[in-house]
Amino acid sequence: MKILQNSNIPIYKQIAEQLKGDILAGKIKEGEYLPSIRGLAQELRISVITTMKAYEELASEGLVTPVQGKGFYVNAQDSELLREQHMRRIESSLTEAITAARIAGLSDKELMNTLKMLIELSEDN
Numbered sequence: 001m002k003i004l005q006n007s008n009i010p011i012y013k014q015i016a017e018q019l020k021g022d023i024l025a026g027k028i029k030e031g032e033y034l035p036s037i038r039g040l041a042q043e044l045r046i047s048v049i050t051t052m053k054a055y056e057e058l059a060s061e062g063l064v065t066p067v068q069g070k071g072f073y074v075n076a077q078d079s080e081l082l083r084e085q086h087m088r089r090i091e092s093s094l095t096e097a098i099t100a101a102r103i104a105g106l107s108d109k110e111l112m113n114t115l116k117m118l119i120e121l122s123e124d125n
Contacts, residue, residue, distance in 0.1 A: 003044055011046055015054035023063050023074055024085060034064060034072045 003014050022028045034055065035043070041051040055072050058064045062081075064072040101111040 001040075001044065003046070011044075012050045012053040012057065015040075015044075015051065016057040019054065019058060020061070020063060023058075023077070024082060024089075028074050030074050030076045032074050033070065034058075034074070036071055 001015065001018050003011055005011075007014065009017075019028070019034065028034070034040075037048055037051045037055060041048045044051070055064065055066070059066060059072065063075060063077075065075055066072050097115075098111065101114075106114075
């Protein structure tokens with residue numbers, strides 16, 4: 001897990017987003033426990049409170065459930081809800097890409113060609 005200390009995004013949000021990405025991508029599966037709060041805090045050299053805040057955010061989104069004395073485990077993911085969450089991430093990323101393209105002076109056609117090229121490259125892997 002990578003945490004950027006000088007980012008505008010709070011550390012707990014960075015942790016939550018990375019764990020959320022792993023859950024949505026299936027890297028952390030249903031029923032698996034997240035790393036212990038103390039263990040992750042120690043590994044990242046951050047406060048236990050910061051780690052707890054990240055886990056609580058995931059719990060509030062329904063991605064994980066706390067179990068007294070055991071930690072947080074990953075909930076079963078509703079496929080429709082999962083798809084909707086992926087769509088929100090895609091829309092957000094594409095909106096950022098459009099903004100960056102406008103700033104760089106790219107035309108819509110150039111942006112679309114870039115997207116097509118990236119899709120083709122990802123299919124080759």
